Amino acid sequence: MKKLLLIEANGMVGGDLLDAARELGVEVHVATHEELYRDYRPELKEKIDGTVFTDLGNTETAVRDLLNFAREQGVDGVVTGWEFFSPLVTRLAGELGLPGHDPEKASAARNKRVMAQVFEAAGVPAPRTAVVATAAEAPGAVEWAGFEYPVVVKPCENAGSVGVSVVRSEEELAAAVEFAQGWPNEFPHGTPLETTVLIQEYIGGKEFSIETVVFEEKYHHLAITEKFTTDDATRAEVGHTVPAALDDAATEAVLATVEQGLAALGFRHGVAHTELKLLEDNTARIIEVGARPPGDHIVKLVQQATGVSEARAYIQAALGEHPDVLPTHRCAAAIRFLTPPSAGVFRAVENLPEGPATVATAVYVEPGKELARPQDNISRIGHFVLTADTAEEVNRLAADALAAVRIELA
Template sequence: MTGILLLEADVSAGEDLLTAAAGLGLDAYAATHEDLFGHYRPELTAKITAPVFTDFSRPETALADLTAFCRTAGIRGIVPCWEFLTPLATRLAAALGLPGHLPGRADACRNKRLMAEAFAAHGVPSPRTLTAPDHATLSRRIEAAGLRFPLVVKPAENAASIGVSVVRSADGIPAAARLAQAQTHKLPHGIALDTTLLAQEHVDGAEFSVETLVTDGAVHHLTITEKFTTEGTSRAELGHTVPAELPPDVSGSVYAATAALMALGLRNGIAHTELKVDPDGRPQVIEVGARPPGDHIMKLVKEALGIDVARACLETVLGRRPDLTPRRRAAAAIRFLTAPEAGTLRWISALPRGEHILATSLSKMPGDEVGGPQDNMGRLGQIMLRADTAAEANAAAVEALRGVTVTMATRW
């Protein structure tokens, strides 16, 4: 049988990819750390042919370990399920001569400092970005460049909106920098993070993501996803709807996403491009994830359009041409339940049922310590819905959230 290797399968996209691998008759191997595999959920381990153990905190060692394994096992495709492993996946595919991206640009697909440099060099419409090692230097560079507030301050390497702040004046830079540099290593693998600070122009307007497959350099945009985020100083993601309701002319957003993917050297694989469209209709690319989209977006695409994105992703990294024909014209949405503040969860009401609701789940229970709505790590659960149109799905999501009550323990 043909084998594929998933780099850290214990993420939201992992189960979809393993299910797709079984449907394609593939042997599916999962690379992780030996101490972590024991915590994999049974529904994942049941679909894994065998685990492969390495130390992702040592990239050169991991590359050598996995190259040797892949050659012995006859692996024919590499998929990074976790975005912190996208550079390793690109280099591994190149070492094996398998379909992948341009290895010389691998780090720019993960490091936002290098990504911003690549966008500027290739004329990708994106927010103007400054970088610095510390808050004092960042403040001086912002003033010297004449960059106007509000600005977005964030770390060069993190995810899930962790360490991201919207800063309204120069006085907010030190606190935003402390938050952005609070994490120096990424758990659970202990991967060292670049702690360089980024300050970007704040783009007003609606936020979207473009879901894409790239096969031999040919770009195939599957859909545009509408994104819902918190307001104020943070930008945690509260939900997604597929496909987005957009004005008739959306070509600018699609062209911007294509330019971003080409600037980063994407050749074979899946991509998730986040962008904002300003009030004048101009798209600005925020960042690109050279990996399967998180937050169950692949499930949303399948429910709304009938495209099996996970299967198509695997076929692409195997060098095959996937069938990307939409099978239906509907809409699907996901909304995340969040606590109003960090603390101890006291009670959460029964999750709703109804005509449009596909599934609900809780990730926290009463008595658990939970984060606030500052980033994506503070989620309590989720509601997934389907309807005939995006407007109906969004309306049903509002109604579903209205019926959920979250109570936090009283602080004395």
């Protein structure tokens, strides 16, 4: 029986990876913090064959502990569902001689500052980027780069749209940089995050993500996902649809651009989640790439729409086995997230969708919880998932369902 090291199972994709490993007959050992493991849900613990505890907030300690463990146990592959640990996975796989991405470019697939440098050097279509360490540097950086407003300000190492702002004037710039620097450590593991800030040219167009399995440096694109975001000063993601309704020319442009980015970042074995903008002239610009499965239940949307389990394919690629990537059917699936209309005390959600098109509904918060003003993906209070024959149909159903939902605040 092959052995898999999963770095942190307690995330949105952790259960999917554990289920896929069980189906494949793979033994799974989970690396996490001991105190976090105590709070794992019982149904999650039941799927785990073994654990190794280390300090994931200290990269060198984690590398030492996990290398020793992997060698003692004879681990055959390393994966993660937690974005912050993708460089650790790449580094461990390289040290152990296991399938993975280019270890020399491990940080470039997580740190957006390094990623921007790699893209510029390789000529990958991406937003022009300036980097600042303080708010005082920002106006000069914008002028030096020749950017026009609006610009995008974002932390170089955070995730989930946290700290991201669209800035429309110089007067807003300092506050946006300070906002981006407001999370110096990842939660809950305490991993230190680089606090330099990216200022990027604003790219218009429509936003998509591409879910890719990489095996022996060959790219298997499972789906192009249409992304729905807020359009105010922040850019929280409020929904996704698989597949995106794109014509052949647009699809070709998107995938060609993705492959440029993955080649530049040294993707070899594993998965990639690429976020990009498609412009009206059918040219694309990569916003960022993650060396991990997508969050936001996109793994489930892809499986609902195509029959392909990205979690299963990821594990297979990490073990050096040819991944199962052929679709078994074609339909469409959509998720829409519920966010409060304002700050307030949560009371209830009413009129969640029901019926044959509804795959799942969820509410995350209990009545009486104090909710902050929504500004990022952490502000969500629930979601629903729908399915239909086509993207156009499922988007229409989702829009009707959202219009009917009522969120009550005190």
